[in-house]
Amino acid sequence: MAKVTSETWMARALVLARRGLYTTDPNPRVGCVLVKNRRKVGEGWHRKAGEAHAEVNALREAGDAARGATAYVTLEPCSHQGRTGPCAVALIDAGVKKVVVAMQDPNPLVAGRGIARLREAGIEVEVGLLEDQARALNPGFIARMSRQRPFVRLKMAMSLDARTAMASGESQWITGPSARTEVQRLRARSSAIMTGVESIIFDNSRLTVRAEQLDLEQADSISQRQPLRVVVDTRLRMPLAAACLREPGRTLIATCAAESPRRRKLEEAGAEVLVLGCDINGRVDLAALLTYLAREESCNEVLLETGATLAGSMLDAELIDEMHLFVAPTLLGGEARPLFALPGLERMAQQRPLQIDDIRAVGRDWRIIARPQRI
Ligand code: AOF
Ligand code: ZN
Numbered sequence: 172m173a174k175v176t177s178e179t180w181m182a183r184a185l186v187l188a189r190r191g192l193y194t195t196d197p198n199p200r201v202g203c204v205l206v207k208n209r210r211k212v213g214e215g216w217h218r219k220a221g222e223a224h225a226e227v228n229a230l231r232e233a234g235d236a237a238r239g240a241t242a243y244v245t246l247e248p249c250s251h252q253g254r255t256g257p258c259a260v261a262l263i264d265a266g267v268k269k270v271v272v273a274m275q276d277p278n279p280l281v282a283g284r285g286i287a288r289l290r291e292a293g294i295e296v297e298v299g300l301l302e303d304q305a306r307a308l309n310p311g312f313i314a315r316m317s318r319q320r321p322f323v324r325l326k327m328a329m330s331l332d333a334r335t336a337m338a339s340g341e342s343q344w345i346t347g348p349s350a351r352t353e354v355q356r357l358r359a360r361s362s363a364i365m366t367g368v369e370s371i372i373f374d375n376s377r378l379t380v381r382a383e384q385l386d387l388e389q390a391d392s393i394s395q396r397q398p399l400r401v402v403v404d405t406r407l408r409m410p411l412a413a414a415c416l417r418e419p420g421r422t423l424i425a426t427c428a429a430e431s432p433r434r435r436k437l438e439e440a441g442a443e444v445l446v447l448g449c450d451i452n453g454r455v456d457l458a459a460l461l462t463y464l465a466r467e468e469s470c471n472e473v474l475l476e477t478g479a480t481l482a483g484s485m486l487d488a489e490l491i492d493e494m495h496l497f498v499a500p501t502l503l504g505g506e507a508r509p510l511f512a513l514p515g516l517e518r519m520a521q522q523r524p525l526q527i528d529d530i531r532a533v534g535r536d537w538r539i540i541a542r543p544q545r546i
Pocket of ligand 2: 225259
């Protein structure tokens with residue numbers, strides 16, 4: 172039999188944490204495994220904000236067997252009294268002997284204090300096992316806690332000749348059903364879906380999670396949570412009849428038009444209107460919007476589903492963390508609408524470099540995951 176190492180247990184804790192991918196928001200996804208005499212005596216994960224943390228669920232399963240066990244946790248056990256009691260204290264009280272932590276909690280309420288508390292109680296603590304994998308589970312929570320802004324993921328679909336729409340603006344559907352299911356998953360894990368008013372005008376998209384299209388065990392709990400819809404609309408051109416205003420969940424319109432008479436009408440139609448300052452081009456200050464989403468709306472991951480103008484502005488402002496580009500095996504020809512409206516580059520030295528992290532087939536389409544490199 173293959174040797175069971177501490178990596179194996181932490182890998183199990185990461186698998187458990189991932190079960191909360193669609194449901195823990197705004198909390199992080201966390202998993203925990205309790206091991207004694209090289210056997211698992213309990214495991215748990217955090218399902219939902221307000222409910223028990225991963226460690227508490229694992230301790231509950233282990234009962235008395237937790238005494239003398241080693242705990243593998245994907246995030247530092249908390250030290251604060253939040254909606255639930257501090258996990259560090261629960262581990263100490265249960266008589267756990269050693270705690271292996273994948274990463275420190277970036278939440279300033281915790282930030283090392285959970286680890287310190289365990290050590291003060293005489294418990295051996297090891298930090299950093301499979302840390303990269305643990306960080307990858309919670310990019311949004313980490314960005315919000317450490318940079319006061321969400322992790323922004325851009326999703327775009329294009330033909331093999333890099334067209335995102337027909338000249339008429341018609342764009343449904345370039346990609347096939349598997350890619351569209353994948354986009355549903357991206358929506359379901361996000362705190363907010365952000366778009367530009369032009370996309371609403373052209374596509375009238377609902378920007379909702381359709382749990383029945385997800386084909387997942389957790390479909391029931393997902394359907395209860397709709398990500399916040401955020402529409403960037405400098406001059407308040409949002410149509411009163413926009414389909415997304417009639418969907419469950421909230422729609423927030425970010426605008427510079429403080430005095431517009433349309434504001435009240437949109438509010439009556441069910442939207443919330445957020446007035447922000449303008450940038451030097453007279454458009455909504457996107458960095459301020461993201462800060463607002465992190466601070467006031469506790470947004471961890473934001474999915475940007477939009478057209479060339481807003482995508483270009485977000486890229487230009489260095490506000491995109493990751494891009495998911497779906498490439499369909501089709502040619503659209505005609506007038507090219509670029510992926511990004513960027514100011515024309517004149518020299519090769521001005522190129523926007525990307526790092527490609529993954530390319531794979533999704534049904535009949537291809538998905539490229541890339542990260543803009545800071546220049
Ligand atoms: C853990 N284990 O499973 C999770 C932790 O509002 P509360 O009480 O649920 O606290 C949320 C904070 O606790 C969250 O911001 C993060 O710092 C930590 N999450 N900690 O020990 C868990 N979910
Ligand atoms: Zn906790």
